Amino acid sequence: MTLLSVKNLSVSIHEQPIIKNVSFNLRAGEILALTGESGSGKSISALALMGLLPHGSKKEGIINFEGKDLNKISEPNFCKLRGKKISMVFQEPMTALNPVQSIGKQISETLIQHKACAPNELKNRVRKAMDRVGLRDINPSRFPHQLSGGQRQRVVIAMAICLEPSILIADEPTTALDVTTQSKILNLIQEFAEKDGISIILITHDLAIVANISNYLLLMREGILVDQGQPKKVFRDLSHPYTKKLFSASSKQVSFRETNLSKEKLLEVRAVSVNYRSHERGIFSKGKSVEAVSNVSLDIRKGERLGLVGESGCGKSTLTRTILGLQSASSGYIKFEGQEVSKYANSFKKNIQVVFQDPYGSFNPRQKIGRLITEPFFTLGREAPPETEQKIIAQKMLKEVGLSSESIEKYIHEFSGGQRQRIAIARALVIKPKLIIFDEAVSALDVSIRSQILKLISDLTERYGLSYLFISHDLTVIENITENCLVMKNGKIVERGQTKHILRDPKNEYTLSLINAAPKFPNFLHA
Amino acid sequence: MSPICGGHNLTGIFMINYFFRRLFTFVLSLALASIVIFSLVEIAPGDPASFMLGINAQADTIAALRAELGLDQPKISRYLAWISGMLTGDFGISYTYRTNVTEMVGDRLWVSLPLALYALLLSTVIALPTGIYAAAKRGKAGDFTVISATQIGIAIPNFWFAIILVGIFAIKLQWFSAGGFSGWQNGVLNGIASLTLPAIALALPQAAILSRIMRSALIETLGEDYIRTARAKGLSSWQTIWAHALRNALIPVLTIIGLQFSFLLAGAIIIEQVFYLPGLGRLVFQAITQRDLIVVESVVMLLVFAVILVNFIVDIAYMLVDPRLRQDSI
Numbered sequence: 001m002t003l004l005s006v007k008n009l010s011v012s013i014h015e016q017p018i019i020k021n022v023s024f025n026l027r028a029g030e031i032l033a034l035t036g037e038s039g040s041g042k043s044i045s046a047l048a049l050m051g052l053l054p055h056g057s058k059k060e061g062i063i064n065f066e067g068k069d070l071n072k073i074s075e076p077n078f079c080k081l082r083g084k085k086i087s088m089v090f091q092e093p094m095t096a097l098n099p100v101q102s103i104g105k106q107i108s109e110t111l112i113q114h115k116a117c118a119p120n121e122l123k124n125r126v127r128k129a130m131d132r133v134g135l136r137d138i139n140p141s142r143f144p145h146q147l148s149g150g151q152r153q154r155v156v157i158a159m160a161i162c163l164e165p166s167i168l169i170a171d172e173p174t175t176a177l178d179v180t181t182q183s184k185i186l187n188l189i190q191e192f193a194e195k196d197g198i199s200i201i202l203i204t205h206d207l208a209i210v211a212n213i214s215n216y217l218l219l220m221r222e223g224i225l226v227d228q229g230q231p232k233k234v235f236r237d238l239s240h241p242y243t244k245k246l247f248s249a250s251s252k253q254v255s256f257r258e259t260n261l262s263k264e265k266l267l268e269v270r271a272v273s274v275n276y277r278s279h280e281r282g283i284f285s286k287g288k289s290v291e292a293v294s295n296v297s298l299d300i301r302k303g304e305r306l307g308l309v310g311e312s313g314c315g316k317s318t319l320t321r322t323i324l325g326l327q328s329a330s331s332g333y334i335k336f337e338g339q340e341v342s343k344y345a346n347s348f349k350k351n352i353q354v355v356f357q358d359p360y361g362s363f364n365p366r367q368k369i370g371r372l373i374t375e376p377f378f379t380l381g382r383e384a385p386p387e388t389e390q391k392i393i394a395q396k397m398l399k400e401v402g403l404s405s406e407s408i409e410k411y412i413h414e415f416s417g418g419q420r421q422r423i424a425i426a427r428a429l430v431i432k433p434k435l436i437i438f439d440e441a442v443s444a445l446d447v448s449i450r451s452q453i454l455k456l457i458s459d460l461t462e463r464y465g466l467s468y469l470f471i472s473h474d475l476t477v478i479e480n481i482t483e484n485c486l487v488m489k490n491g492k493i494v495e496r497g498q499t500k501h502i503l504r505d506p507k508n509e510y511t512l513s514l515i516n517a518a519p520k521f522p523n524f525l526h527a
Numbered sequence: 528m529s530p531i532c533g534g535h536n537l538t539g540i541f542m543i544n545y546f547f548r549r550l551f552t553f554v555l556s557l558a559l560a561s562i563v564i565f566s567l568v569e570i571a572p573g574d575p576a577s578f579m580l581g582i583n584a585q586a587d588t589i590a591a592l593r594a595e596l597g598l599d600q601p602k603i604s605r606y607l608a609w610i611s612g613m614l615t616g617d618f619g620i621s622y623t624y625r626t627n628v629t630e631m632v633g634d635r636l637w638v639s640l641p642l643a644l645y646a647l648l649l650s651t652v653i654a655l656p657t658g659i660y661a662a663a664k665r666g667k668a669g670d671f672t673v674i675s676a677t678q679i680g681i682a683i684p685n686f687w688f689a690i691i692l693v694g695i696f697a698i699k700l701q702w703f704s705a706g707g708f709s710g711w712q713n714g715v716l717n718g719i720a721s722l723t724l725p726a727i728a729l730a731l732p733q734a735a736i737l738s739r740i741m742r743s744a745l746i747e748t749l750g751e752d753y754i755r756t757a758r759a760k761g762l763s764s765w766q767t768i769w770a771h772a773l774r775n776a777l778i779p780v781l782t783i784i785g786l787q788f789s790f791l792l793a794g795a796i797i798i799e800q801v802f803y804l805p806g807l808g809r810l811v812f813q814a815i816t817q818r819d820l821i822v823v824e825s826v827v828m829l830l831v832f833a834v835i836l837v838n839f840i841v842d843i844a845y846m847l848v849d850p851r852l853r854q855d856s857i
Contacts, residue, residue: 052758055666076763083761090759095752098771100849109770110760143850159760 003028003166003199004049009061011041011048018044019223021061026167031193031200033214033231035207037246037446038417041223042203046169049201050088051078065167084114087160091172093153097144103155104130104140110159129162130155133188149312150181157185161192168192169201174209178311178473179517186213186519205446207250208519211235219243235521249448251521261483265338266435266467267300267323272332273491274318292318294491295332300435300467307478307485307499308471309514315491316471320439323469324352336435350379353428357440359420363412369423370394370408376431397426401456418449422456429460436461436468442477454481475518479503487511545846553839560831561613565606568820574598575622578818596622609824618825623817628825631810636829638708639799639806642722642729643791649730650737651784657734658741658780663768665746673738680735689728689801696724706803725802729795733787740783744776751775777848785841789834 004026011019019041026032034042047053049063051070063070065086070078082088087110090096098106107126111117117125126140133154144152153173160168170189174182190213192198202214210217211231219227219234219242227240238244274293293315300306310316321327323334325341325348334341336348353376356362363372373394377384385393395405401422412420421441428436438457442450458481461468472478478485478499485502487495487510495508506512576592577584593599597608612619618628661673697705703724711718748754749772757767796808807826814822846852 050759052755079761079763081761082759088759090752090756092752096756098753098757098775099851100774101771102850109757109762113761113766145851156756159756 001028005064007062011044011059013057022225024218026199029197031214033210033217034203035210036220040220043171046171083110084163085165086167087165088169089156089160089173091175093149096156102141107159110162116163129158133158150177167199171203183517208521211521249451261304262302264302265299266302268335269298270332272296272329274322275330292491296493304467305482306469307482309475310488311473314488350431351434353433354437355424355428355441357443359424365412369410373427373430397430401426421453438470549842556835564827568824573818575818575820619821621819621822623819628822635807635810645722645726646729646791647788650733653734654737655741658738661742662745677735677738680731685728685732686797686801692724708804725798729798741780744779748772748776781841781844785837788837792833793830
């Protein structure tokens with residue numbers, strides 16, 4: 001039975017066409033996956049269905065739901081549908097909740113708005129909704145900042161499902177979450193479809209998730225529906241070239257040549273612990289001390305490529321900051337080429353560079369690329385080459401990372417996410433460091449771009465004989481570009497060894513749970 | 528941010544902690560301010576005794592008067608005497624008028640404080656609705672009208688606006704008196720009437736500024752993800768503003784209201800001059816020209832006290848508005 005039917009839906013924002021002539025049907029109890037790379041128009045399609053397009057948008061076409069055209073109904077009537085018949089869960093659980101209201105109040109708002117129950121029943125209904133989404137032990141009087149990302153996403157889901165809507169639109173509901181939390185949330189969403197008969201429109205860029213849980217998939221590219229069908233069929237046939245390209249990017253292995261490791265230690269981290277003072281303190285009493293990194297030791301030899309895996313909050317970033325000398329260790333020491341690293345010793349800095357996760361946030365938007373790339377030369381002080389030569393080196397580096405040398409005259413906003421990350425890599429390479437730290441460097445990128453960047457990293461490090469520490473929450477990323485890896489949990493290293501061995505035969509329970517939780521293409525595709 | 532602690536029941540302790548920490552800052556600021564004020568007045572040229580006796584005074588008469596005023600005492604003991612007097616409500620004796628400073632300041636405060644509150648009330652009552660309206664209609668004609676009006680409100684000097692007000696409402700229509708203060712003893716309504724035109728003149732530019740702050744704070748809040756969440760629950764755009772956006776947008780607005788109150792209390796000198804009101808601003812101005820240092824010190828200290836007190840209240844108000852502050856004190 002068709003519940004929602006969309007015919008020739010087009011949306012333009014400020015006269016700029018965003019989605020063009022999209023048509024599809026949603027059946028009752030079905031999980032419909034809407035997929036594509038960022039900027040393909042997935043989220044705008046969802047907002048069009050909700051009638052919540054941003055200011056300055058125009059939509060055309062027919063959205064037929066329960067005999068009404070949602071493009072034609074009045075705003076007050078649409079308000080009666082939202083939250084009751086059609087509801088939505090968003091990508092960013094950290095910001096999707098009002099910080100100044102308790103979660104119970106925010107959940108009850110949906111019930112009050114649609115006059116779903118008598119005031120004295122409200123408390124019970126909120127409790128029921130929270131129990132339903134797995135928040136059994138959480139008090140509704142808590143505020144969002146007291147909950148973890150996964151818990152907040154459950155609160156958002158509780159608000160969306162407490163009136164048992166016909167349609168739940170979930171826009172990248174797990175992208176901001178850790179793998180283990182992701183699999184739990186996806187299970188929950190699957191349950192709504194199977195047990196409660198709620199139809200789900202699941203927006204995701206992750207093809208493995210699509211293959212695993214959806215009944216039907218729609219693939220969008222630049223606002224156009226390019227491919228659709230049952231995932232089993234679509235991924236087996238790969239009849240559309242774009243589907244084929246995305247699929248191979250998601251599953252392809254990056255080539256990685258094993259090199260002979262020298263015995264020489266480049267970086268030596270010994271028994272390092274880092275403590276933070278908690279903010280919960282009195283006027284005179286100091287706060288409790290929280291151990292973010294606990295007794296961590298690791299070595300990186302010359303030419304070694306080491307991975308560091310862990311979920312958010314495990315202490316990865318604190319460890320990186322300590323290695324860079326931006327944070328002092330409470331105990332233990334870090335040596336770079338035999339010399340101790342500290343806040344005050346600067347000489348090691350020219351030999352370590354970092355590439356961060358957010359390629360836009362880590363550049364000054366008001367400076368030209370040429371200036372941004374040559375910035376590491378400042379650390380060299382007097383040893384820095386003259387400016388004309390710096391410019392030539394910058395242009396050469398840009399070519400190395402696959403950008404034109406004219407780019408030095410442009411600003412960072414003129415580049416796409418993938419190009420920005422290429423620029424970040426060029427910046428890291430410009431003073432020929434011995435060690436590069438990639439801190440979640442590909443986590444924010446689409447699959448096809450991610451595989452290009454990984455290939456670039458693999459090629460360049462081979463050519464320059466670099467060592468690197470690759471930090472990621474995603475085991476599959478580490479798999480193909482590191483020889484050895486460490487798994488970190490609650491500030492401690494819980495497993496270490498050759499990457500291949502760890503992935504094939506993990507000894508630690510936590511590593512195993514990470515591997516199992518990571519979305520993988522189901523077996524039928526490999527057959 | 529604190530980690531996720533089991534601590535909802537701990538909130539009370541954190542709130543008390545926050546309160547006492549702010550209180551500590553409050554007292555410390557007062558102490559520092561009193562030292563600065565005292566030192567500045569000491570450094571300022573001009574001896575009050577010789578100023579009071581005129582240029583032809585004999586040296587021994589001046590010395591006698593200095594002894595009488597206590598000016599020959601060491602600085603530390605004079606500072607301590609001044610502070611302890613203040614704490615007990617004794618501000619000392621005016622050098623010029625030879626009257627009790629506490630009474631002088633008290634009289635003036637009964638004009639300045641109601642005027643400041645009146646102006647603040649008017650400014651808030653005008654600014655919040657217009658700011659909210661403009662934010663809700665952003666980019667449309669209503670928004671444009673509010674922006675233009677506030678632009679004019681900021682550009683007009685308030686003394687000029689005061690003169691225009693007097694011209695229309697006092698001289699032409701004769702609804703209000705053109706100046707002076709009839710005193711509260713002739714009835715509260717009379718007092719309010721004589722403060723109305725000055726309050727409007729003071730409130731206008733403040734309202735224009737506050738309205739813009741309200742508008743931009745609200746527009747920023749309306750772009751937040753949780754606003755979209757609320758809309759997805761079925762709330763209309765006005766309901767979203769009332770239920771979610773306003774409380775979050777009030778945080779920057781509170782800061783500005785706090786600053787404006789301090790400004791209105793101390794900075795009304797020109798308007799007091801135009802309307803011939805016996806307020807604190809005029810008192811300080813006269814005291815400075817007459818080297819009546821004890822009055823200057825006392826009034827400035829009182830104003831500093833008011834400013835710091837308002838900031839303290841604003842800090843506490845933040846905590847009530849924002850639950851994150853109840854736990855994570857920064």
